[in-house]
Amino acid sequence: MFRPLSIFIGARYTRAKRRNHFISFISLTSMIGLALGVLAMIVVLSVMNGFQQEMSSRILGMxxxxxxxxxxxxxxxxxxxxxxxxxxxxxxxxxxxxxxxxxxxxxxxxxxxxxxxxxxxxxxxxxxxxxxxxxxxxxxxxxxxxxxxxxxxxxxxxxxxxxxxxxxxxxxxxxxxxxxxxxxxxxxxxxxxxxxxxxxxxxxxxxxxxxxxxxxxxxxxxxxxxxxxxxxxxxxxxxxxxxxxxxxxxxxxxxQTQGSLFSAMKMEKTMIGLLLLLIVAVAAFNIIATLIMVVADKGADIAILRTLGATPRQIMGIFIVQGTVIGTIGTLIGCVLGVAAALNVSQLVGWIERVSGQHVFSSDVYFINSLPSQLQVTDVVLICVAALGMSFLATLYPSWRASRIQPAEALRYE
Structure with a gap:
């Protein structure tokens, strides 16, 4: 079965046990951080959608x-x-x-x-x-x-x-x-x-x-x-x-009477979304550190591949595949957990209130007595596309560095 060299080797590097366990740890934390960032964005934006829908139905209903x-x-x-x-x-x-x-x-x-x-x-x-x-x-x-x-x-x-x-x-x-x-x-x-x-x-x-x-x-x-x-x-x-x-x-x-309120809520959602996107960006760009250390760890392997005829484009593709796989797995895990949490956040808050005996949203203080959530497919798609896009961008510089390794320099002391 035909399988491109870059995808084959990049996938093997992703699941292979490395000699340097610190690299594996950094790779795992990048994946977990990306998943948590995507989860947080989906849940928070869903809750904000729920608040906006709740206020719309109440205010615009009157x-x-x-x-x-x-x-x-x-x-x-x-x-x-x-x-x-x-x-x-x-x-x-x-x-x-x-x-x-x-x-x-x-x-x-x-x-x-x-x-x-x-x-x-x-x-x-x-x-x-x-x-x-x-x-x-x-x-x-x-x-x-x-x-x-x-x-x-x-x-x-x-x-x-x-x-x-x-x-x-x-x-x-x-x-x-x-x-x-x-x-x-x-x-x-x-x-x-x-x-x-x-x-x-x-x-x-x-x-x-x-x-x-x-x-x-x-x-x-x-x-x-x-x-x-x-x-x-x-x-x-x-x-x-x-x-x-x-x-x-x-x-x-x-x-004309309530437009400023809903414009403010829309702006608030946009700004919070951008701030939470920074969490995803930090996790995504941790992939840079992971790949730079992988390139340093695999310098001899890269040199051997070059001597066997691998082109700089193929070498670059290997590490793009590896970083993209890390980003994709983290994004998918965060997406699944985020969707599940957004669909059940009201029940989760209710359970916390029953266990603790304290009301998170007291009707005497807040206009609502529950935590509304409205999951929107467009939000989920945009969050996942943004996370995958930043993960891909984070792979470009380390991959380019790997493609510039000269076999003679890498194998001089081997």
């Missing part, structure tokens, strides 16, 4: 994917919603209002972002129905001044269902200052918890009550909220819907 508004309040939001749903990317369209103010309770105050919603239609576009921990969303009846607040707000003010608080919103007026505060008494009818910063900054009221605060006519709403198939296409889809409705309509989407 804030609008996109909304359509006009220069004037919408008199017939149903017609706008029907037109919007003609776009195949739009799954649902419901009435929506948004305003900012301050909540006041027994002398304490905090800023709040209010969403005016229709409790019967809101579950079509948000996860609020599955996030209620007290009360019901359906208790937001028009004209009753009900409000659903977040769990952090309820804990900060020590509020429960049935308590009353005061909403303060700014209102334009003809007084010299131009703005006067307007107060409205609200009744707490429910508490939600999504496990994100929204638990402290968001509250929901009925869309009719929001229209009353904004001094709209009965039946008028501020905008129409859209739920999209692909939320990452929100800018394009919302702009297309607004264009179909006419020049009087404007579109906004989640990238």
């Amino acid at each position: 804030v609008p994917h996109a909304s359509i508004a006009a220069s004037e309040p919408l008199d017939d939001w149903q017609a706008v919603a029907a037109k919007a749903k003609q776009n195949p990317e739009v799954l649902a369209a419901v009435p929506f209002a948004e305003l900012e103010g301050m909540l006041s309770y027994r002398g304490s105050m905090q800023p709040i972002q209010l969403q005016g919603v229709d409790p019967a239609l809101e579950p079509q576009v948000s996860i609020i129905g599955n996030s209620m921990i007290a009360g019901k969303l359906s208790d937001l009846q028009p004209g009753e001044s009900g409000v659903v607040i977040g769990a952090i707000t309820a804990r900060r003010f020590q509020l429960k269902v049935g308590d009353k608080l005061t909403l303060i919103v700014p209102e334009l007026s003809a007084v010299p200052g131009g703005i006067t505060p307007r107060m409205k008494r609200l009744n707490v009818v429910g508490v939600f918890k999504v496990g994100a910063e929204l638990d402290s900054s968001l509250a929901l009221i009925n869309v009719a009550d929001a229209a009353d605060i904004q001094r709209y006519e009965p039946g008028q709403v501020q905008s129409v909220r859209l739920k999209l198939k692909d939320l990452y296409q929100a800018p394009q889809v919302s702009a297309a819907v607004a264009a179909d409705l006419g020049a009087n309509y404007q579109a906004s989407d989640w990238t």
Whole structure:
């Protein structure tokens, strides 16, 4: 069977027992280091993917994917919603209002972002129905001044269902200052918890009550909220819907309000990935030290091969094969262990919590109480390709040095 000389000898050098056991030790540590680096990158990036997915599902499950508004309040939001749903990317369209103010309770105050919603239609576009921990969303009846607040707000003010608080919103007026505060008494009818910063900054009221605060006519709403198939296409889809409705309509989407948060998470993942890649680089370039010592150990063998007719290219190929085999084995071991660890990291953390009796992620401190993990094939492929590429590059200089050995010089003292 035909087998190239470089591959045959390089493979034998990889598995042969060397006279210098230190070289074997360095080769083994290079392989282990590469495996650990690949494992760490796969696990960490999978956990970061899990965090990003968890935050996306919670935050983007509460804030609008996109909304359509006009220069004037919408008199017939149903017609706008029907037109919007003609776009195949739009799954649902419901009435929506948004305003900012301050909540006041027994002398304490905090800023709040209010969403005016229709409790019967809101579950079509948000996860609020599955996030209620007290009360019901359906208790937001028009004209009753009900409000659903977040769990952090309820804990900060020590509020429960049935308590009353005061909403303060700014209102334009003809007084010299131009703005006067307007107060409205609200009744707490429910508490939600999504496990994100929204638990402290968001509250929901009925869309009719929001229209009353904004001094709209009965039946008028501020905008129409859209739920999209692909939320990452929100800018394009919302702009297309607004264009179909006419020049009087404007579109906004989640990238304008939450885009900086997700851009920061993406940048964080990129930077951590690059830092972890340095671990892989250190392990990969340990192959240089291994091969340089192998070349020194095999100097006489290289000289004999040259006298038998081996070309410098073949000699170079022998050590490229040897270093590549070390890198490939280390990468494959790290890939297998990393994939297994990434798929079971949540169970592993749970087991550690049960054994130690301590909560790694306490719900009282963190927004999540578990360690999410989402393995992505593209991440695994990129990590393995990077590790293999650096392992190959690490073989080039020692292999070139081996190809430059002169037989007469190597065999002078043999």
